[in-house]
Every structure is written in C-alpha cells, then in structure tokens.
Amino acid sequence: MATAALFLAATGLAAASFTVHQMLDGLGAEVDPGFPYYAGRSAESIASEIRANGYSQVHYVVTNDAAIRRDLIDAFHKEGLPVWYLTFCHVAYSTADFPKGWEAWKMSLRNSPGKDYTRLCMNNPGYIAFKRARIAASMKRYPFDGVELVEPFWPDAPGPSSDTYGCLCAHCRAAFLKDHPEETAMPEFTDASSPRWYKSNPELYRKWMDSRVKGIARFLNATLDGPGGVRRRRPDVPTMVWTLVQDSPNAVAALREAQGNDAGEMAHAVHPSAVCLQTNWMDWSRSELPPDYLKKYAPFVKHLRDLSPGTAFTFQVDTGSLAPSRQTYTWLKSADATARKMGARGTVNYEYFITKSMYDDPPRLVEARPRQGGVSLVFQKRVDAGRASDAANYHVTGPQGEVVSVTKARADGNMIHLSVRGLKPGKRYRVLVNEMVDTPSLWLFKGYPGHTVRGLKATFRGQG
Numbered sequence: 001m002a003t004a005a006l007f008l009a010a011t012g013l014a015a016a017s018f019t020v021h022q023m024l025d026g027l028g029a030e031v032d033p034g035f036p037y038y039a040g041r042s043a044e045s046i047a048s049e050i051r052a053n054g055y056s057q058v059h060y061v062v063t064n065d066a067a068i069r070r071d072l073i074d075a076f077h078k079e080g081l082p083v084w085y086l087t088f089c090h091v092a093y094s095t096a097d098f099p100k101g102w103e104a105w106k107m108s109l110r111n112s113p114g115k116d117y118t119r120l121c122m123n124n125p126g127y128i129a130f131k132r133a134r135i136a137a138s139m140k141r142y143p144f145d146g147v148e149l150v151e152p153f154w155p156d157a158p159g160p161s162s163d164t165y166g167c168l169c170a171h172c173r174a175a176f177l178k179d180h181p182e183e184t185a186m187p188e189f190t191d192a193s194s195p196r197w198y199k200s201n202p203e204l205y206r207k208w209m210d211s212r213v214k215g216i217a218r219f220l221n222a223t224l225d226g227p228g229g230v231r232r233r234r235p236d237v238p239t240m241v242w243t244l245v246q247d248s249p250n251a252v253a254a255l256r257e258a259q260g261n262d263a264g265e266m267a268h269a270v271h272p273s274a275v276c277l278q279t280n281w282m283d284w285s286r287s288e289l290p291p292d293y294l295k296k297y298a299p300f301v302k303h304l305r306d307l308s309p310g311t312a313f314t315f316q317v318d319t320g321s322l323a324p325s326r327q328t329y330t331w332l333k334s335a336d337a338t339a340r341k342m343g344a345r346g347t348v349n350y351e352y353f354i355t356k357s358m359y360d361d362p363p364r365l366v367e368a369r370p371r372q373g374g375v376s377l378v379f380q381k382r383v384d385a386g387r388a389s390d391a392a393n394y395h396v397t398g399p400q401g402e403v404v405s406v407t408k409a410r411a412d413g414n415m416i417h418l419s420v421r422g423l424k425p426g427k428r429y430r431v432l433v434n435e436m437v438d439t440p441s442l443w444l445f446k447g448y449p450g451h452t453v454r455g456l457k458a459t460f461r462g463q464g
Contacts, residue, residue, distance in 0.1 A: 018082040018145050020238035020273040024314045024345035026056035027336055029352040030086065033060075033069060037353045037382065037442045041413030047075035049414040050352060052366040052380045053329065059084045059148065059348055063093040065138045073142055084240070085144035087135060089152035089219070091117045099130065108169035109155065110162065110189055119155060119164075122219035123171040132223045136230045139237065147230055148240040148276065149223065152216050152266075153259040157280075160189045160198055162258075172215070179211040212260035217269035224270070238273035241266060242316065246280035247296035252303050255280075263300055264307030274312040275304060276348060284318035285325050291334035294342060301342055315339045315347050320354030323445045329357045354444045362451035363436045368458035373423070375431060375460050377416040384437040384450075385411035395432040396420055404429065423462030430459050 029050050031038070038046055050058060058076050060083050062068060076083045095102060095118060105127035107119040120127050135147060156164040166172075168189070176186045187201065187208045188194035198205040220241055224231045231239065243263040244255055255261040267275050277300055283293065294315055304313060317335055320326035327335075332355065336347045349355070358381060367378040375396075387393060388411035396404045396418070408419035423429065433456040440450040 018238075020146070020240075020312055021345060023057055023082045023084065023146050023238055024240075024274055024312060026346045027054055027332065028057045028059055028084075028314070028346060028348040029053075029055040030059045030061055030348060030350045031352050032063070033072060034063065034067075035351070035353065035444075037444075041382070042415075043069065043071040043075035044078075045413030045415045046072060047079045047081065048378050049380065049382070050076070051079040051081060052378055052414070053352075054333075055081070055349075055352070056346075057082050057084070059086045060144070061086050061351075062138070063088070064097055065134055066097040068138060068142055070142055073144065077143070082145040083143075084146045084148045085135070085138060085142070086148050086150055087131075088150050089120075089131075089223075090122055090154065091119055091151060093117045102127075102130070105130075107155070107167035108172075109164050109166035110160070110168065111164070115164075119166070121167045121169050121171055122152065122154075123167065123175045123215050124169070125171070128219060128222045128226070132226050132229050135223065136228050136233055139230050139234055144237075146238040146240065146273070147224075148242065149220060150242045150276075151244075151278070152220055152241065153244060153261050154212050154216070155259065157255075157258045157282075159258040165189065175215055175218075176208060176211045179214055180207045183207065209257055209260070213256060213262045213265055214269075216260050216262075217266055220266070220270045220272075240274040240276055240314075241270060241272040242276040242278045244280045245277045245297045245300045247283050247293065251297075252299050262303075264303040264305075267304060267308035267311045271308075272311070274314065274345070275308075276314050276316050277301070277304075277344075278316040279318060285322055287324040289325065289327070291327075291331045292338045294335060294338045294344075298342065301344075305343075312345055313343070314345050316350060317347055318350045320356060320358075320444065321350070326354070326356035326359070328360065329355060331356075358443055359440075359445075359448045362453045363438050363456075364453075365433060365436075365456040365458050368431055368460035370460045370463045371417070372463050374417065374419045375429075377418065377431065377433065377458065379414045379416075379436070382414050382439045382442060383411065383416070384439055387435060387437050388416045391418075393434045393436075394418055395434065397430050397432075398424075399428050420462075425462055427462045428459060429462055430457060432457050 058081050073083050105120045105124045107121045156162040173186050187198040187204050188196040244261045339347050363383050364380045366380050369376040389409050391406045391409040394406045405421040406418050407421050410417045435454045437452050438450050
C-alpha cells in the first residue's frame with residue numbers, strides 16, 4: 001500500500017495539516033450549502049461569515065456528493081478553517097446520484113410511514129460497497145481534512161413499539177443468525193402469541209440487541225476499512241463517528257436497546273479518531289433548555305471512557321431547527337464551556353445560520369479587508385443586496401480627513417466590495433456605512449422582522 005504522502009502527491013491534494021484535536025477544538029459549524037441562505041453568493045463570503053462568528057472548524061454537510069463545491073472548501077481553508085466531510089449513514093436526504101437498483105438498499109421497517117428522507121440498511125452489502133466507494137472517491141477528489149460518519153443507528157425510539165422500528169430485512173436476519181448460530185430465527189415483533197415474541201423471550205431479544213450494536217460496528221469498519229476504503233487510501237485523515245445521547249432514565253441502556261447506539265462499544269470496535277455525542281431530538285426540541293444541559297450526558301461520557309479511554313470526543317447541539325427551541329450565540333458559547341469542562345474538545349452546531357442570533361442581532365461590521373483598488377467590508381451576517389450595492393451609502397475619508405471617492409459597491413452575501421479611487425498604499429482610511437439592512441426572507445423561519453442599522457465604521461490601510 002502506498003504511503004499517505006505518495007498518495008496525496010499523486011492526487012494533487014494538499015497534505016493534511018490539522019490534527020484531530022485542532023479539527024475539534026472550539027466552536028464547530030455544520031454548513032449545508034443547499035439552504036437558500038448560502039445561494040447567490042461567493043464561497044469567499046460564506047467562509048468569511050463563518051469565521052466572523054467565531055467558529056474554528058466547519059462540518060460540510062454532504063447530501064449529494066455530485067454537488068460538493070471545491071471552491072467552498074478552498075475558501076474555508078483560506079480562512080484557516082479545517083473542513084470535515086460529513087456524510088449520513090442510515091438515511092439519505094437525496095438519492096439523485098444513486099445508481100440504478102439502489103431501492104434494494106431500503107430498510108424494512110415494522111411500519112413505513114412517509115418521511116422526507118430514505119432509510120438505508122447498514123447490513124446490506126450493496127449499500128456498504130456504495131458508501132465505501134462514495135466516501136473514498138470524494139476524499140480523493142476534494143481536499144477535505146477529515147471524514148465524519150453521522151447517525152449510524154437503527155430506527156427508532158422508544159424501541160419495537162415504534163412504527164419505524166427496524167431494520168427487519170433479509171440481510172439483518174442473516175446477520176443476526178451469523179452472530180448467533182445457535183438460533184433458528186430472529187425475534188418476533190408483531191405476533192404476541194409467538195414463542196419468539198420479544199417481550200416473552202428476553203434472552204432472544206437480548207441477542208437481537210447485541211447483534212444490532214455489532215451491525216453498526218461492522219458497517220463502520222467495512223465502510224472505512226474495506227477494499228478501497230478511506231482509511232486504507234488516506235490513513236492520514238482523521239475519522240469521527242457520531243452516536244446519540246439523551247437525558248432519560250437509564251439512557252445508555254435505553255438508547256442501546258432502541259437504536260443500537262453504544263458509543264463505548266462502537267469506539268472500542270471501530271477505533272475512530274474521535275466520537276461526536278449527538279443530542280437527541282427529545283432534548284434539543286425543548287423550548288427552555290439550559291446551556292449546561294450537556295451535564296446530563298455524563299453517563300455516556302463515562303461509558304465511552306471506560307471502553308475506549310483516550311478517544312477524543314465532542315458534543316453536537318442544535319440551535320434552531322424548531323422556532324421555539326432557537327438558541328443564541330451566548331447560549332452556544334456557554335454550552336461549549338460546559339462541554340470543555342466535561343473533557344470534550346468543543347461543540348458542533350447544527351446548523352450555522354439557524355441560531356436565534358440570526359433573528360435577534362442587527363448587521364455588525366466586523367472587518368474592513370484592504371484589496372487592490374478598494375476595500376471589502378465583512379459583516380457577521382448576510383445583508384440586503386439592494387441597499388448594499390448603492391455606492392452613495394458609503395463615505396471614505398483619508399488620514400487628513402480628505403474625502404476619497406467610492407466609485408462602485410458590489411454586494412456579495414455578507415461582504416461588500418467597494419472600489420475606491422485615489423487610495424495610497426499604507427495610508428490609513430476610515431469607511432462609514434450610512435445604512436445597512438439584513439435579509440429576513442432568507443432565514444429558516446419567516447415572519448420575523450429584519451433590522452436596519454446606521455453609522456457603522458471601520459478602518460483599513462490602502463493598497464493602492
């Protein structure tokens with residue numbers, strides 16, 4: 001097998017320059033470029049906005065590998081931000097780039113209600129081979145700094161009584177019988193009169209739960225380490241696996257039973273570089289969630305440390321998927337501080353632009369970046385292109401108070417590029433923004449008022 005250095009040289013990718021700790025320290029932002037908030041703007045503007053809000057790493061949400069933006073990865077790198085390739089395991093939010101016949105990979109559930117995503121069986125060899133090849137191909141083509149496998153669990157809480165409990169397909173039955181050759185069939189989940197009814201046959205049910213946990217580990221190892229897998233092709237790249245955590249009685253055992261989640265056993269069997277402990281929906285959806293709620297996950301941290309001591313970990317939090325449960329940056333930073341006290345490297349926030357601060361905070365001028373023949377103004381959020389593109393909205397003065405002419409203003413997401421006539425290299429200038437407006441039409445939830453601010457100021461040095 002070729003060395004990592006030879007492989008990277010052959011593919012033209014830059015050598016990985018971030019350790020797993022550097023890729024997890026501090027605030028992490030999940031970024032899904034498919035949201036309208038990221039449309040119609042440059043990669044530079046998106047990356048500068050993430051950096052302006054204090055994030056130190058990016059988790060690039062990939063739902064369609066054919067739509068990955070190389071320019072966006074490069075822009076994040078230019079801002080000094082490492083970028084994770086984030087891919088889902090048991091669900092697909094898009095099947096647009098799937099091969100013919102992929103429908104055979106679907107999970108067989110106890111009852112299959114309509115969903116806005118497709119559940120895929122992690123015991124299906126066809127899906128495993130596809131997932132392994134897809135990850136390796138994307139990591140070969142794009143300069144991601146790490147790979148994270150998200151939501152490798154079986155549906156669904158609270159367990160077999162759930163309509164979406166599974167998977168119960170032929171591949172899962174075969175995996176169970178291979179794990180337990182002394183058995184002739186898997187448990188029964190619909191016929192209470194059966195001798196294999198899971199409630200009346202606790203030993204058989206226990207074996208089934210164990211097999212579900214092992215199935216997740218097998219999927220992860222096969223995906224990462226199978227023929228052509230990313231850990232074979234790019235052993236230099238950190239890997240991270242997510243697992244659910246929640247605040248409930250006997251939560252470690254409850255999640256293991258309901259969804260096959262077991263952070264300790266998974267980490268021990270798979271040896272990822274890090275584990276992300278993902279807040280379950282019944283916790284993050286609470287409207288009054290204190291930022292130190294992560295303390296409730298101490299049993300999961302202990303279990304992980306007991307079975308896989310030394311494995312780095314982080315927490316994933318949600319700051320606004322539901323309108324009543326939106327959280328501010330102040331809340332997020334407090335949650336991050338709690339995570340660090342618990343031994344985590346930091347936090348991962350879903351999704352960058354949906355925080356409550358997006359709705360509450362007016363546009364703020366963070367930085368004026370000098371450029372040839374002008375200056376680029378960086379705001380902490382996207383601003384209205386109409387107002388931002390009016391050159392008369394800006395006033396630039398020189399070191400002696402002389403007025404310098406702004407000849408053009410071009411809006412680009414959170415950035416405004418000003419062309420300024422007569423700048424002298426090295427001289428200090430001040431720019432005044434008369435008025436700026438944000439973009440409530442692009443926020444996740446509509447009907448919230450926007451903000452108008454006036455008299456924003458910044459200084460910069462001319463580059464000629």
